[in-house]
Amino acid sequence: MSSVVAPAAARSVLAARTGVVVVFALNGFVIGSWFSRVPAVRETLDLSAGRLGLLLLAMSVGAVVAMPISGLVVQRLGTARTVVVAALTLSVGLLVTGVCASVAGWPPGVAVGLFVFGYGTGTCDVAMNIEGAAVERRLGRTVMPRFHAAWSLGSVAGAALGAVAAELGLVLALHLPLVGGAVLVGMVFGVREFLPAAETTSAGGAVSPAARRRSLLAAWREPRTLLIGLFVLVAAFSEGSATDWVAIAFVDGYGVSEAAGAVVYGIFVVGMTIGRITGTLALDRWGRVPVLSGAILLAVAGVSVAVLAESEPVAAVGVALWGLGGSLSFPVGMSAAADEEERAPARVSVVAAIGYTAFLADPPLLGLIGDRVGTLHALLVVPILLLLSVVLVPATRPPRGRPSDHRARRRRGRDPSRRRKL
Template identity: 45%
Template sequence: MEHSLSSRQIQQWRMAIYIIFALPGFAMATWVSRTPAIRDTLGATIAEMGWIIFGLAVGSIIGLLSASHLIASRGGRFVMMTGLAVSSAGLGIVAMSGVWLTDGITVFLGLAVFGFGNGICDVAMNVEGTAVERAAQKSLLTGFHAAYSLGTLVGAVAGSAAIQAGLSVVVHLSFAAVVVVLCAVYVYRFVPAGTGQERAADSGEPPMTARERMAVWKEPRTILIGIVVLGMSFAEGSANDWLPLAIVDGYQVSPAMGSFAFGLFVAAMTIGRAAGGRLLDRFGRVIVLRASALSAIAGLLIVISGQSFTAAAIGVVLWGLGSAFGFPVGLSAAGDDPRGVAARVGAVSTAGYAASLVGPPILGVVGDSIGLLRALIIVLIGVVVAGLLSHATRPIGARAKDTNFKA
């Protein structure tokens, strides 16, 4: 399908996917920015908020597991737009907590709806991203994920401004939900229909059955790519959840300095992803992944050593640069074969998000016993394993023959 598009149509498609990647990041940062106000409205303890937020994880996992079947039957565009609409509805439900909720049950359900929409949209937009790569004959997924990071940054800044302006939770979250829906409606026309949809005409083979889609979880290459993504996503997720606190407790600095360190991490990761396409086209997936793993390993070792805050800041930058490539490169590799692309991208996405959702709480339990800096050794081990298995991302099929997708 993508081969029949003009260069202008491909460019419009590409820009639309950049916007679609940014929208979930914007929505997620909007929710995170108002968690303190929602907690105060509910009168919830930290433990109770933990269970309420668990609704987000539940919805996300259900969405990730459902996405490949939805994409195979309805196509990526339909699932992306549905996901953005559903996540906006979930954000709207959560917004109501600022008006009339007296307990966390509806917030839990709203977050589950929000997470489900994000989950199916995430897989669909990555499937769409691999299709744009094939059409444009360029490595683009790292850039798309940079757009997600940029959307997160915009959402965080907008959240801070909304709080400073005294906007209520209901107004802020409702406005954000409307923005997401309007942007989705605008870019809809630039996205071709049917990407990822299983049809016999796409490959000359019959479309995958539901059993075959589930069987991709047993494929050796998919399993290895999933482990690579799991290890590198754990490195990213652990920083998102624990880096500020690890810096504050480990180096005895102020919370502001901890936030500054986290800002360095996000900036380094965003810059790495923005430059990732050119690096991948020049050096190939395996070399870039091995270099990024070495960067993350060096950064983690510096941070764990606890020598000084200045040294730790350098380590955080290396850690952020190293964490930039694993997830998008793994998803790109999972999408090499057009037949079953939704199932494989869904499986790898699930591995990555499982690491991001489940790994950090485990790190917190271990860190409670031995300290967060020492607990980061678990993250270090995951990155080492990911680096050792990076050869699994070598292109296969048509991409292996294409000089624009080096091994």
């Protein structure tokens, strides 16, 4: 009997892994598509850097509003249904954003659309990370960064098509709704491979609403969860700063074209993708703390080069290093929040809620600084925060007994069981 069940279970997990990859990639695609057109929105609405930052804040507010309750929604609906509802929400947000930007030329309407878009992407983010962590546990090896690499690849594709759309002069009212509709259809197909709802929510729908609320409140009082949240906050600020501003910073600071600015953003995402694909090997070999510490320092160097370089090619190399060094912090933070499966929905929701507050601070803070020193030099805030985040890295260390922790100790020759055998 077991010889039949085990292969079937393995196939189920592999299928779920594929479904998670699809959803992550599509989520990245829709984000990359939007941010590659931010310069077009600025030009269409004739916005200063400060006013653009305030407009982008609407999307961040939507995401942050969604985060605290997303864990409860996942526990109630399951990850698959939550992703579908989120995809429908974000597609509506893109439709409103595109129409209000290029047809009506109405910034308040764009802000409403971005709020809805952010609410959808934020909800999807929590659900797909919970599903990804469940799949990672069943596979028994580090794969979360590779899910986020799929997000990065999707973002590259979205940014690339966005650059083409910008070069062709495709109006936002057509481009953005098409992206939203395609993402909705793709996610509906992707979630069909997800694990059964009861496997990613501690007890499926049997948990009462009151118990779910108590679980969420308890997570807000856990020191480790809060420290991981702060760590993810800095990681999100670093990534969000590149997403929101690197294209515009190169347009303003180095005088490149709008299309070239989108390409620079693509370089950042390529760096993140490479780091997330190869970083899993390093994490399993040496563990979370040393790998994350080294990666953060690489990101600090990359941002500094990107801002202070005297030539565009060298600055672009700095952007690539920024992406490479910043690639692991966010996914590993999410994995750390989900280390204990029964508490994963609540803890991931809390960590995401804390982390996504970075997107509240990022647009207005860098926009206001950019009004005074230029958008390019405003990015120097990023390496300062990254250096401070190094002290938070130990909070991501897996609880004693986690398989990944055992592998790292064995490879370093410090596993107690190995010493006994010797």
